[in-house]
Amino acid sequence: MQVYYFYQHPTEQHIFVQKDQNATAEPVFLWIDCTREDVVNRADEWQKEIYQYTQLILNEFHVKDILNLEHPCSFDTLEDYDLLIFRKLITPDDDIKTGAQALEQHEKMFGLATTPVSFIMTPQVLITVREQGNRAVENYISRIEMNFTRSVQEQNKSRKVSTTPLDLALRLLNSIVDGYLDLRVPLTRRVEFWQQELLQGHRRFTKWDQLLQESMSFQQVENLCEEQIDTLQELRDEIVDNYPHLKGKKKSERQDIMLVRMNDLVSHVERIQKHTVRLRASIQAAIDLHFSAIANQTNENMRILAIITAIFAPLTLLTGVYGMNFEFIPGLKSPTGFWSMLIVMLLTTLLLVYYFYRRHLVGRGEKSVIDLLAQQHQDQHVNLFWFLNYQPIKQSVKETMKEVEKLTKFK
Template structure:
């Protein structure tokens, strides 16, 4: 567990940070950064350390929620503190080592793994409980360590330090959500890969199991974003309804600034959710095109088989007739009967091929649907005013003409 004490500079009126508590100053707030190993191995001792540092005793059920690896995103508030559980998507940069069975379960079911991060908020205290190897939190800790190497007067350069636990929590959440935006490029490349695999025509597509896992991974990201948006909305409602409980009575930070940051955080999550939805739609469109191409190829194969069957059907009929076991068949004893029958069969084949050629079934490609409809329209010679011969319509037209004449008489009457 690491402790950071944030103080207000007495002269410059900016926030500076220290790792040890100063004897002659009261901290604005304290940040206790804990890993899950600090809590799960000795929960009672950890509770006592938190109480000794900030005079805060956590609820037993909240402690169980913090230790639950599968707990969804949630926000709960009590009189003493607020609890925010935010599930973070494990990115390739993270070095989080979860339980192997849990990781295997997530990867088998969804293809992606997430980890919860707990924020315990009071006006004077922020407690974070995370996994070891969370790069987003560790990068922010490195920034704090870099600030500690400077003098107190330069702690607010180049960027100001957070002034409240809520401000620090939103900054940490924003760092994690911004990391999701970097996943858009690899996710888009994965979708392009599946589009190429689905729309290739030189071999049959057989990777349906992997594609199903990819689709479930996109669904998991959407569900995760939905949970995060709902949690951020609950936090926003708490800021609107009870902001003094979060910032403390001595603080003068404006409520609108916190609301803008929460809205900005929610908008980032919504961008990720919409992007993932578009990618899922692209994969589904590629699947539909794949099945359409397969159906079109099947129809083409059936068309060719139907043409071959139509060509050989008359030939099969002729051979069947002259293959019957009758004693007297015309031309059976003729020395030229075979050649005459062969010529008739060839003529029949040529005539059928010519007919199919004229109908655009072989040789010149299929006729388009528009051309076929145009041909049917030309063959029917439809009269566009045929419906005027319908008796009820005739009566309606006559009644309309009569009404128009009566109106004309009334308007022209002096």
């Protein structure tokens, strides 16, 4: 458990943070950062410690929610405090213990694991409960602790210190969500790998179980983003409708700043969600192309087999006819009958191949396809009224129609 005190500077209008209490400065709010080791298996002792610092009594159901490692994202408000549970995706940068050495076992869904970060907010207190090794929160703590080496006047020069518990909570959430944005590049490369595996043609694709798990992982990230957006929207509604954490003469200005931070945070989550949807669509498009290529290859094989069958069908007919067991067959006693039949069969084969080639059934390439599209009007059926397009006949028909019109006028 770590405690950080935020104070108002006595002469200047800025806030500074210290590790220890300062009796000469006006306190603004208190941040108590706890790990799950501080809470698990010692919930009663932890509540007593929280009460000593904040005089705050936590609801027993909220304590159970905090202890629940698999609790979904949620937001709840009471008269004394607000509770926000935000689930964070465990990334490779995190040093959260898993497996047999972990204090609690994470439930992995399709290869992904998430961890909850709980925020308990009052106008003067922020309490966070997280797992040890959460790099997003620990990096922010390290930036705050760098202020301890500076004087009180220099703490707000490089990076302004948070002014309210809500402001600090939103900054922590922003650090958590920004870690997701770094996952876009490796996820995109992963999708490119599956696209290459699906569209390669030298071997058969057999990793369907891994591809299904990969697709469901993207679905899990999308569902997580949807839960986070819903929870943040509830917090935003609370800020707009009834939020007691903003006080003083500049309450409206602070509320506008908090809403800007909230909208920016929601937009980051939406960007991750949209990117995940695009990646899933890319995988689905690669699967469709894979099956389309297989269907096209199958059609090509069937076309080749059909051409071979069509070429050898007349040859089979000829050999069948001359293989009949009759006593008198033309050419049976002829010394050149065998060679004559071979020449006929060879000519039949060449004529069929030439016919199929002219019909663009063999040797089809880009040029032949273009020619096929260009000659589509030439392959139509015979027009029985072709003679009407003959120019002299057209002229005579026009003259006849004029004469008919004159006669009808006289009548």
